[in-house]
Amino acid sequence: MKQVAELAGVHVSTVSRALNPATESMVVPEAVARVVKAAKTLGYRLDPVAASLRTGRSKLVGILVPDIATNVFTPILAGATERLSTQGYSVIVAYVGSDAKAQLDLAGGLIARRVDGLILATVVRDDPLAAFCIAEGLPTVLVNRAEKDVRLSAVVSDDMLGMQLAVDHLVELGHRKIGHLAGPSQHSTGFLRRRGFTQATASHGLPAAQTPFEIAETYTREAGADTTRRLLHAHPEITAIVAANDLLALGAYDVLREEGLECPRDISIVGHNDMPLVDMVQPPLTTIRISHKEMGRQAADLLQQAIETLDSPARNVVLPAKLIVRNSTAPPRKSILKRFTAPARSQQIASKARS
Template identity: 50%
Template structure:
């Protein structure tokens, strides 16, 4: 009855046993089997916000890879409180999860400490710690922001602002670092006046941060934003101030989350392959579960720029604007020009600045 051991006996015997089991209405008792084997063939996927569009492709990628090894996946939303995270992960552990894929990591993370101290097989995905204690599958955030700034500079923009994500998360921290490095490489202003940190990676956070940025730098011509959700909030802020995207202010997002090509204007963004990231995290977890002393591996996937309609050549002055834009509605232009990504960069060893995030 066990698919993993059927190859040990003849195919005709397997067929006869399965037919007899079906006739008798027999079903394999997974709970009883886990007591005997010590494994449940269940993996927990722990996310901070199940409503975020980036987690669906990530879940698809990791589920496909784990299914090939007969593992099932349980997705759990833990919110953004440390106490809530620890309580739910403790419960998952008590239910005999064989391993965890954590999309919740902070740069210094108590949940990682809990997993390490309790011998729980776990890996990180999309975010990582500042100092590696678990293997991780992430994207190159420094490179992602360089692509965004290079694109804006190529269009003639010189007054470029940045809406950063929370700095206790690797994605927010490294994308801000990438923005500063890219600005400096082009001889542009890296003053903190051009940078506004959002309270959270969501649309409201982007809206509030964009308003503050526009108040401080009224002649801003472009904004490189740390995520697509934050960028949607920036769209809202421009509309509120009677400004147009991209005629008055160009915007570049990060992630290329599902349906971001359907907003108005379709968003220029930096693509992260979240399905590949999920599959990579699953592979790392399988290696970790098979061998507890498995060396740490940090696999960094390369991002790519996708040019759509939210960016254009800088103009000399803003033109009067008589009506509001629509921040998120179906658009006629749903295409985009994709700059081909480079092959994924796969690196082993400790996680260093620039090698984690997402």
């Protein structure tokens, strides 16, 4: 920088000001031009490390992503990274497990690196890390999963709506006994989708006894399979399953295959997320589409705002969910209908008419 100053015939402080868009206006344009030219001929670039040391800012943001279930989080990461990089930010990613202490350490390390903000894709409904970020006064945005209380801005999908769409679809096809594979209830997705399922079935007048659920430990295919077994064992009469997540739905596929049942002939299945390739499984999965990439982008925007305008209020952005109908859903089998649901059915229709 000293060399540039010399070549341009000005003081280093002038160089600094000329090269920083925010302070450029303090320098007479002709001098700016000289500085820029000198910088170019010397191949000079500002040193972000030195700037960071002095200013406390870094143009870096951290993203914490769960180390499992990369299917869902990759597009979020890609969307956020894409958007942030156009704004001059670089992104440090950390894949983390669910250990709260480890998460706090990691966040501490990122803060030491002077990150300007954090995007958390990891939070549970009452998250110590979120509390920590608030205490530190670090701009932070949650993505995909939110907390119970709105303390930080978050970008999430409309989980309740998604379940409503799924249930509407099944009811329209004639299903009256619908099971739910719920996600872990410490995650907002698991919790809210379960609540959405309950509300949606209730809105159609289906009693709780006809709409059982079982909770999966994790969002994995294996957990989906285990949970499906429990659900079907306890409630063999159900004709459809709404899963909180595509992987859980695929776990259900595995169990149906084991048991010699056929989807959608014997049981209809609806997933959630519309992750890549679920249109190619057999049968192609009916599911709720979420734009994870868009989620990442919006989280990036929100974070940028939070960074650049101090004390911006916490905002909750809820993205719409959309039903994608494929071939894993169909009307329930006649025989089953007759056997289990025919009496109940007219009742449902009546109650629906009332509402």
